[in-house]
Amino acid sequence: MKWGSVLKLFAVIAAVAVIAVFSVQPVFPNVKWLPLTKGIPLGLDLQGGVHVTLEAKDTPQAKVNDDTMKQLKEVIERRVNAFGVSEPIIQQEGKNRLIVELAGIKDPDQAVRDIVKTAFLEFKTQDGKTILTGADLKNAVEGKDPTTGQIEVDLEFNSEGTKKFAEATTANVGKPIAIILDGKVLQNPTVQEPITGGKARITGYHDLNEAHTIAVLLKSGALPLKTDVIEKRTVGPSLGADSLNKSVKAGIVGLIAIALFMFGYYRLPGLVADFALVVYALIVLAIYAAMHVVLTLPGIAAFILSMGMAVDANVIIFERLKEELRTGKTLRSAIDAGFKRAFVAILDSNVTTLLAAAVLFYFGSGPIKSFAVALTVGILTSMFTAISFTRWMLHNTANTGIKNTKLYGA
Known part of the structure; x- marks a missing residue:
């Protein structure tokens, strides 16, 4: 042995x-x-969650069709995945509806608000001219200013957006450029000097969670269609x-x-x-x-x-x-x-x-x-x-x- x-x-x-x-x-x-x-x-079947039915509607900019519904589904998928929801179920029902099922959501109301938020970002000059939109973004990340400690969302533009932003800040030195999200002015800073690096930031958030939510919405892109919640229910396990x-x-x-x-x-x-x-x-x-x-x-x-x-x-x-x-x-x-x-x-x-x-x-x-x-x-x-x-x-x-x-x- x-x-x-x-x-x-x-x-x-x-x-x-x-x-x-x-x-x-x-x-x-x-x-x-x-x-x-x-x-x-x-x-969802073991721990419960939330079941949401979304209905898309026509807007002056886009009509409901197969392409826009596909875009809408992709944007919502990016948002949900970025929020860290495990194994979401997102599927189209009929011509203009999406079924969204999210497991383990602690605050269903907030989750639904974040999902359906339009998240249309604009940069406007003093005379109301739009110089950039969320389509010009390459990335958005929440963070803290190392000097002041204030919470912020750091924006990085793509090549086309960098060019537009450099031209706009050069032409508007000493003038304000407003940062607007869904029609609400977040900031209206005055341009001190031309910004050619293709970066900007949005400040004024209470905590990193709030900044993270905005960063996710900006990265995922604006919803291509107007979306209404026609059903929302909590699903138990x-x-x-x-x-x-x-x-x-x-x-x-x-x-x-x-x-x-x-x-x-x-x-x-x-x-x-x-x-x-x-x-x-x-x-x-x-x-x-x-x-x-x-x-x-x-x-x-x-x-x-x-x-x-x-x-x-x-x-x-x-x-x-x-x-x-x-x-x-x-x-x-x-x-x-x-x-x-x-x-x-x-x-x-x-x-x-x-x-x-x-x-x-x-x-x-x-x-x-x-x-x-x-x-x-x-x-x-x-x-x-x-x-x-x-x-x-x-x-x-x-x-x-x-x-x-x-x-x-x-």
């Missing part, structure tokens, strides 16, 4: 046990413990809570059934596979937390599905292992040959599933994308645990001196 292999096995088992125990966090009122879910954002509880129970029952089957049919390799399955679950949930994958009910379904695929890979490997043992090979040679012969089959099945997940992610939206991402993470992790981790565990188990082939399912 090689005590080094025994110590390695015990060290890995102890480490996984500690991680599993100390990573559990109470997340849902009806689901007491889920591992590693503290850093995983939840979708009660609908998903019952489904979530059932999903978790189904996952636990399925996991126990799989573990018992693997141990009963494949014996020692099955026990190794059960342990690898726990490692797989912890790795997947840790990746979800690191990537801020939005967890929805379809995402939970993808997690359970990929867990089944991880077990399926182990089944293929262990069947190959039994065949190699029956031919009279030594245990270590049989393990290596079993993994080598099973690799192609495992790779083929996982690649085809990854292609399906890629199609779902590209053409889907909202929960469908969440399902595709969760499935992709699960498949890649299952290949690692099945091919690398399980193999390492079996090699160390063989090195402990347990050579009886009956314990390996043969």
Whole structure:
């Protein structure tokens, strides 16, 4: 018996046990413990949020059509993403309506106001001539003046805007140039000297959050159409809570059934596979937390599905292992040959599933994308645990001196 292999096995088992125990966090009122879910954002169906229906109307500058509705959707998407909302659902309904669903919004009224705000920026001279608009902006970032500490939004113009601003400030030295947002004068500073660097700033904000909101609106661009809110309602998580509880129970029952089957049919390799399955679950949930994958009910379904695929890979490997043992090979040679012969089959099945997940992610939206991402993470992790981790565990188990082939399912 090689005590080094025994110590390695015990060290890995102890480490996984500690991680599993100390990573559990109470997340849902009806689901007491889920591992590693503290850093995983939840979708609308699990934590609630706001559902908004917007109706676009014609303006003198633009009429409602397919192109302007597409522009409107893109602007709202940029705004919502910049505000940090997880996995928003934005889709067109009919010819002139947009459905916007935002998960985990703390202040729905403020969120809606920010979404539908026109955000039309103008720079006007003393005689009322518009010299620049938001279309001339390259970037807008909130910040603090290092000298005075006042909150401001720093503007950077594109090449055309830089040229316009330089010409306007040169021609208006000693005169004011007003900065106007949605018809409201934010500032009316007097030009002291020509500004040729293509930068300006807007001051007078109470805090960085207010400045950040304005910066986001300016960067995302002005809405191309007049937009009215015709429906706004808060969506509670009660609908998903019952489904979530059932999903978790189904996952636990399925996991126990799989573990018992693997141990009963494949014996020692099955026990190794059960342990690898726990490692797989912890790795997947840790990746979800690191990537801020939005967890929805379809995402939970993808997690359970990929867990089944991880077990399926182990089944293929262990069947190959039994065949190699029956031919009279030594245990270590049989393990290596079993993994080598099973690799192609495992790779083929996982690649085809990854292609399906890629199609779902590209053409889907909202929960469908969440399902595709969760499935992709699960498949890649299952290949690692099945091919690398399980193999390492079996090699160390063989090195402990347990050579009886009956314990390996043969």
